[in-house]
Amino acid sequence: MLGFMWKYRTLYVISIPGILFFLVFKYVPLLGSVIAFQNYNLFAGFKGSPWVGLEHFERMFRHHDFLRILKNTLLLGTYDILFAFTAPIVLALLLNEVRLALYKKIVQTIIYAPHFLSWVIVSGIFVGMLSPSSGIVNVILGWFGVEPIYFLGEDSFIRTILVGSGLWRDVGWGTIIYLAALTGINPELYEASQIDGAGRWKQTLSITIPALLPVITVLFLLKIGDFMDYGFERVFVFQNPLNIQNSEILDTYIYKAGLKQLQYSYATAIGLFKSVVGLFLLAIANTLSRKATGESLY
Amino acid sequence: MTGREHWSRKLFLICNYLFLTGLSLSMLLPFLNVIAQSFSGAVAIDRGDVLFWPVDFTLNYYQYVFDDASIWRAFGITVYITVVGTLINLAATSSLAYPLSRTEYVGRKYVLLFVLLTMIFTAPLIPQFILMRELDLVNTLWALMIPTAISAFNLIVLRSFFVQIPPELIDSARIDGCGELRILWSLVLPLSKPALATIGIFYSVTNWNKYMDALYYLNDRKLYPLQVKLRELLINDDLVDTGNLPFDVSSQSVQGVQMAVILVATVPIIMLYPFLQRYFIKGMLIGSIKS
Numbered sequence: 001m002l003g004f005m006w007k008y009r010t011l012y013v014i015s016i017p018g019i020l021f022f023l024v025f026k027y028v029p030l031l032g033s034v035i036a037f038q039n040y041n042l043f044a045g046f047k048g049s050p051w052v053g054l055e056h057f058e059r060m061f062r063h064h065d066f067l068r069i070l071k072n073t074l075l076l077g078t079y080d081i082l083f084a085f086t087a088p089i090v091l092a093l094l095l096n097e098v099r100l101a102l103y104k105k106i107v108q109t110i111i112y113a114p115h116f117l118s119w120v121i122v123s124g125i126f127v128g129m130l131s132p133s134s135g136i137v138n139v140i141l142g143w144f145g146v147e148p149i150y151f152l153g154e155d156s157f158i159r160t161i162l163v164g165s166g167l168w169r170d171v172g173w174g175t176i177i178y179l180a181a182l183t184g185i186n187p188e189l190y191e192a193s194q195i196d197g198a199g200r201w202k203q204t205l206s207i208t209i210p211a212l213l214p215v216i217t218v219l220f221l222l223k224i225g226d227f228m229d230y231g232f233e234r235v236f237v238f239q240n241p242l243n244i245q246n247s248e249i250l251d252t253y254i255y256k257a258g259l260k261q262l263q264y265s266y267a268t269a270i271g272l273f274k275s276v277v278g279l280f281l282l283a284i285a286n287t288l289s290r291k292a293t294g295e296s297l298y
Numbered sequence: 299m300t301g302r303e304h305w306s307r308k309l310f311l312i313c314n315y316l317f318l319t320g321l322s323l324s325m326l327l328p329f330l331n332v333i334a335q336s337f338s339g340a341v342a343i344d345r346g347d348v349l350f351w352p353v354d355f356t357l358n359y360y361q362y363v364f365d366d367a368s369i370w371r372a373f374g375i376t377v378y379i380t381v382v383g384t385l386i387n388l389a390a391t392s393s394l395a396y397p398l399s400r401t402e403y404v405g406r407k408y409v410l411l412f413v414l415l416t417m418i419f420t421a422p423l424i425p426q427f428i429l430m431r432e433l434d435l436v437n438t439l440w441a442l443m444i445p446t447a448i449s450a451f452n453l454i455v456l457r458s459f460f461v462q463i464p465p466e467l468i469d470s471a472r473i474d475g476c477g478e479l480r481i482l483w484s485l486v487l488p489l490s491k492p493a494l495a496t497i498g499i500f501y502s503v504t505n506w507n508k509y510m511d512a513l514y515y516l517n518d519r520k521l522y523p524l525q526v527k528l529r530e531l532l533i534n535d536d537l538v539d540t541g542n543l544p545f546d547v548s549s550q551s552v553q554g555v556q557m558a559v560i561l562v563a564t565v566p567i568i569m570l571y572p573f574l575q576r577y578f579i580k581g582m583l584i585g586s587i588k589s
Contacts, residue, residue: 001404004402004404005404007402008400008402008403008478010477010478010479011396011397011400011402011403011478012397012403014393014394014396014397014478014479014482015393015394015397015398015403015409017390017393017394018390018391018393018394018448018453019394019409019412021390021394021447021448022412022413022416022448022450024429025426025429025444025445025447026416026420026421027416028425028429029421029422029425029426029428029429030419030420030421030425031425032421032424032425032426032428032429033421033422033425035424035425035428036422040428042428042431091321094314094317094318095318097310097311097314098314098315098318103315106322107318107319107321107322109575110322110325110326111321111322111325112575113325113571114325116503116507116567116570116571116574117507117564117567118506118507118509118525118563119507119509120507120509120525120528120529120532120563121525121528121560121563121564123529123532124528124532124556124557124559124560125328125329125332125560127532128331128332128335128553128556128557128560129328129331131553133344133346133553134335134343134344134345134346134348134551134553135346136328136331136346136349138346139346139349142346168324168325172325199307200307200310225418232510233509233510236510236513237509237529240533254422254423254424255423255513255514258423258424258427259423259424259427259514264424264428265424267422267423267424268422268423268424268425270422271421271422271423271424272422274422275419275420275422279418279419282418
């Protein structure tokens, strides 16, 4: 065994930097989460900082804004599942009905493209389009006599804008995996059901959707695992003081409390809370799914 | 098929084509609007006259953008982290993906699990920041390249490709007296060009779009990459009120300049897109199926 390993020692040597990478940049900070239970001080370090138990977690729940921020996070997570998760499935089914190959290719080329834009650029495009003075949306509303609206300056629009910009950027990209699963369906199934007199709608319900179900389940579980991680960038780039009430989520709050106000331990406690809730949701969803469909992540 | 079904099917198809065309337009037209505004006169933009074609054609905003040394600087930094960062990404990812693809590597299952677990358990921001401080990476461009050297997803994509290389090919190279490094360098990597192109493109788009890491780890304005600079130029809706604009507005439309910068930052991605399209679908599929 050792002789065998020695013979291929080069393989082990070249794998060391990569393993060290994951150890240092992924596992060490995971252990570093213990500062959530300390009053961490940069100069005293991990060893010198005093332990304070659950103080930061208690403080987090007492914070007057915390429930609102948590609510924003959960709401965006829910909208994300309701819209951003389901839209690509529907879109893939619609694309699947297109028989003109060239048309399909052109549509796909266009709808995949926004995925490669950074959130900063997406926000720039949206802020431009929604601008009260020169934005195209207000120009068009103006044709119908509607007074200009400062969409980004109001709490009531911000969640719609966040979900909408997310859909705009990623709905096309999300279809790729479903389209691939669709090409894997045996055409004989359709032929057989056609002989039985089933229409296209019936075929979709009885053949296409069941064939997609395993992929849908796995992606759904992954999505649940990310429930609390709506994403820092995509929210932060749309925030301004006028919409912050409804746009502050845990990720953006952690950044502000931790890196701007230097409350290291407090921000870590919130981050840890977020991770634990996420893992918990994933575990529940995974168990339910294994019982219901037999599909699970682990 | 009954006549009625035939009719409803036709109606569905018409609606479907209309919907898909509308959807494609909704992704395309915002771009055209950005392009049109970036070439239009300030007055026309502010009056809301500009839709999808420039009004009072002008190159002022591009003139402004190209004259601004700080934008060039940010552009240069982004090019640097994209080129150097992607080389680091490729080197680091292939040197771990290759051993993990060979049956001679005892314990590859455990190492894979070790990697996959990092996709589920992610550390909070602050411990990551403290680590970066301890390693003296804060306020260096390494902060944008080293901590993201390997993405677990891309590692799995590349490994799946390496696994498909027939072991006989590698054995025969060994019999010919090639060392492992030589096999990797002159046999495996050349055979894997499509996979390397795929993950190389994924990595370069990520590096080009890097914003969050710069926000977290850089305080020195001289090091700001393009996305951070772009964001600064975009948020001056608030700055207009305070008169604290990052550029001179006389005879300029703020929005015009913003749209011009957006285009400057997007053009490289657009130029890359045809290559992207050739590779990304395949790469994305391998990765998703495995994970």
